Structures are given as C-alpha cells and as structure tokens.
Amino acid sequence: MTNxxxxxxxxxxxxxxxxxxxxxxxxxxxADYPARPIRLIVPFSPGGGSDVIARILxxxxxxxxxxxxxxxxxxxxxxxIGMEMVATAQPDGYTVLQGVNAPLTVNPTLYPKLPxxxxxxxxxxxxxTSAMHIVVVHPSVQASTLTEFIALARREPGKLxxxxxxxxxxIHMAAEMFKYKIGVDLVHVPYKGGGPASLAxxxxxxxxxxxxxxxxLSYVKSGKLKAFAVTGAKRSSAAPNIPTVAESGYPGFExxxxxxxxxxxxxxxxxxxxxxxxxxxxxxxxxxxxxxxxQGMEVETSTRPEELAALMKTETAAWAKVIKAASIKxx
Numbered sequence: 299m300t301n302x303x304x305x306x307x308x309x310x311x312x313x314x315x316x317x318x319x320x321x322x323x324x325x326x327x328x329a330d331y332p333a334r335p336i337r338l339i340v341p342f343s344p345g346g347g348s349d350v351i352a353r354i355l356x357x358x359x360x361x362x363x364x365x366x367x368x369x370x371x372x373x374x375x376x377x378x379i380g381m382e383m384v385a386t387a388q389p390d391g392y393t394v395l396q397g398v399n400a401p402l403t404v405n406p407t408l409y410p411k412l413p414x415x416x417x418x419x420x421x422x423x424x425x426x427t428s429a430m431h432i433v434v435v436h437p438s439v440q441a442s443t444l445t446e447f448i449a450l451a452r453r454e455p456g457k458l459x460x461x462x463x464x465x466x467x468x469i470h471m472a473a474e475m476f477k478y479k480i481g482v483d484l485v486h487v488p489y490k491g492g493g494p495a496s497l498a499x500x501x502x503x504x505x506x507x508x509x510x511x512x513x514x515l516s517y518v519k520s521g522k523l524k525a526f527a528v529t530g531a532k533r534s535s536a537a538p539n540i541p542t543v544a545e546s547g548y549p550g551f552e553x554x555x556x557x558x559x560x561x562x563x564x565x566x567x568x569x570x571x572x573x574x575x576x577x578x579x580x581x582x583x584x585x586x587x588x589x590x591x592x593q594g595m596e597v598e599t600s601t602r603p604e605e606l607a608a609l610m611k612t613e614t615a616a617w618a619k620v621i622k623a624a625s626i627k628x629x
Contacts, residue, residue, distance in 0.1 A: 332365040341380025343373040358580040377401030385419035389562040391569035400468045403613040420560045422606035427595040428556035430530030431472045431508045434523040444526040444546040455483035460506035461495035472508040472553045478620045512594030529553040
C-alpha cells in the first residue's frame with residue numbers, strides 16, 4: 299500500500315469517527331426523551347376551552363411520561379403569538395402546541411403576512427378532541443325550527459344579527475360557514491370574548507349565536523334560549539333531542555371546533571411518535587373522556603400524524619373560500 303493510500307485511509311477513518319461522535323448525542327437524546335419538563339403552549343387565555351383541555355391532560359401526560367408538562371398560556375393576535383413560539387422553537391420535543399383548528403386553518407388566510415407558515419413550520423401529531431356548535435336564538439325570534447329560522451332570514455335579509463367572540467373566532471367562522479353553505483344574510487356583531495357574545499343573545503341585544511354546547515346548553519334547558527340544531531355530523535350525547543343541521547334538511551353542513559397537539563417542524567420522528575402514542579393513551583382513559591365530556595367535548599384522535607396534516611390542508615382551503623366569499627378582513 300502506498301503512502302497516499304495509507305493517508306487516505308487514515309483521513310477516512312478519522313471522518314467516520316468524527317461523524318459517529320456527532321450522531322451519538324442526537325440518538326441518545328431521542329432515546330432518553332423526555333429528560334426534562336415539557337412546555338405545553340396554549341395560545342389563548344386561562345379559563346377558555348383550550349386552556350381547560352390542557353389542564354385536564356397535562357397531569358396525566360406528566361404521570362405517563364415521567365416528566366412535568368407545564369401549561370404556558372400565550373394569548374394575543376388570535377392565537378398567532380403562541381403558534382409562532384412553537385414554530386420557531388428548537389425541534390426537540392420540549393415545546394408542544396395545543397392547537398385549535400381556527401388559528402391553524404383560518405389564520406393563514408386572515409393573516410396573509412404571518413412571520414411563519416403553519417403547514418411548513420409546524421408538525422402535526424394528533425387530534426385530541428372536538429366539539430360541535432349549537433345554533434341558538436333569543437326567544438323573541440319568531441321561529442320554532444331551523445327551517446323556519448332560515449325562511450325568516452331569507453324573507454328579511456340583513457335584519458337578523460349574530461354575535462361572535464371576535465373576528466376569526468370559532469363561533470364567528472361557524473356562522474360564516476353557515477351563511478356560505480345555506481345561503482342566508484346574517485349580520486356579524488363581534489364582541490370581546492364568548493362570554494359577552496352569549497350575554498348579548500341572552501338579553502336580546504343580538505338574536506343569534508353559534509355557541510359552544512358547554513357554555514350554551516344550560517340556557518337552552520332553562521328556556522332562556524331556543525335551540526334549532528347542532529353543527530356536528532351526528533347528534534350530541536349531551537343534547538340527543540336536538541337535531542343536526544343535516545337532519546334538519548341541509549345535508550353536507552358540518553362544523554366543529556377541534557383541538558390537537560403539534561410540535562416544531564423537523565422534530566425527529568421517534569419523538570413525534572412517542573408524543574402521538576402517549577397522547578392517544580391518555581385521552582382514551584375513562585376519567586379523561588368523562589372530564590372532557592363535561593366540557594362538551596368528545597375524544598376524537600387521528601389515525602396517524604399524516605391524517606391530521608391532511609385535515610389541516612383540507613380545512614385551510616375550505617375556510618379560504620368562506621373568507622373570500624364573505625370578504626372577511628381584520629381591522
């Protein structure tokens with residue numbers, strides 16, 4: 299063997315040793331995951347639906363994974379602040395987003411100049427739970443069924459108002475999807491949160507609300523609001539006597555708020571799958587199902603992370619059509 303060949307073999311051996319040394323810490327980190335507390339970013343204020351779900355799940359995930367899950371609320375900008383924090387975090391599995399479908403699939407169209415891309419910079423893990431909306435009106439509205447309500451809205455276009463928790467909120471977009479699919483003219487009246495929106499309908503200041511079951515059903519049972527339909531694919535177990543929009547004669551209409559876990563893009567696949575498996579194990583526990591059920595939620599998971607990614611892509615395209623048709627713009 300020549301001197302040049304010996305030198306080449308020495309260099310190649312050194313490179314191989316160096317590369318193996320570089321790759322070992324990464325593999326070790328994945329094998330030891332999690333080795334420190336995990337931060338669960340909730341892009342909304344404490345007390346809301348997203349926050350409640352996070353605080354139900356975090357203790358169970360802590361027990362299951364052997365490391366503390368810390369709920370970190372980062373509200374503002376319609377969820378964009380919290381999403382950006384995760385999108386730009388280190389892809390090591392220690393910063394996790396509890397996402398909601400409105401920010402994930404509506405905001406990319408509502409905020410065309412976001413400094414991050416939902417689809418490019420976030421890696422979906424799994425859906426956790428979903429909740430349908432309920433179409434309710436003040437008792438003064440002269441209609442007893444959804445069909446009668448739609449007929450009234452068509453006879454008097456622009457005279458019925460609906461309340462929302464603000465532009466881009468889930469109840470705003472549910473109402474806009476209803477207008478788009480059914481073909482009615484309802485006037486949007488935004489409020490600063492779901493509580494003020496519900497109060498506006500209870501007092502008759504506004505006539506209509508596409509509210510959450512958890513916060514609205516008690517008013518229906520007490521007779522303070524009239525319920526016409528739920529917006530899910532099937533009836534809610536919490537309100538089995540209230541038909542779906544499809545059952546009421548308008549097939550193809552379905553709107554729900556769903557919650558999911560996501561991590562920064564480029565998070566190693568073994569960590570993604572560990573989080574996926576742990577999340578599914580936790581949400582399927584009976585006490586967790588019951589706790590979520592009391593919040594008007596039903597456990598609904600993804601078969602694989604790719605299924606959630608496909609759903610986000612489909613819903614983003616659907617909401618873009620609604621936003622364009624309604625000419626929705628943020629002030």
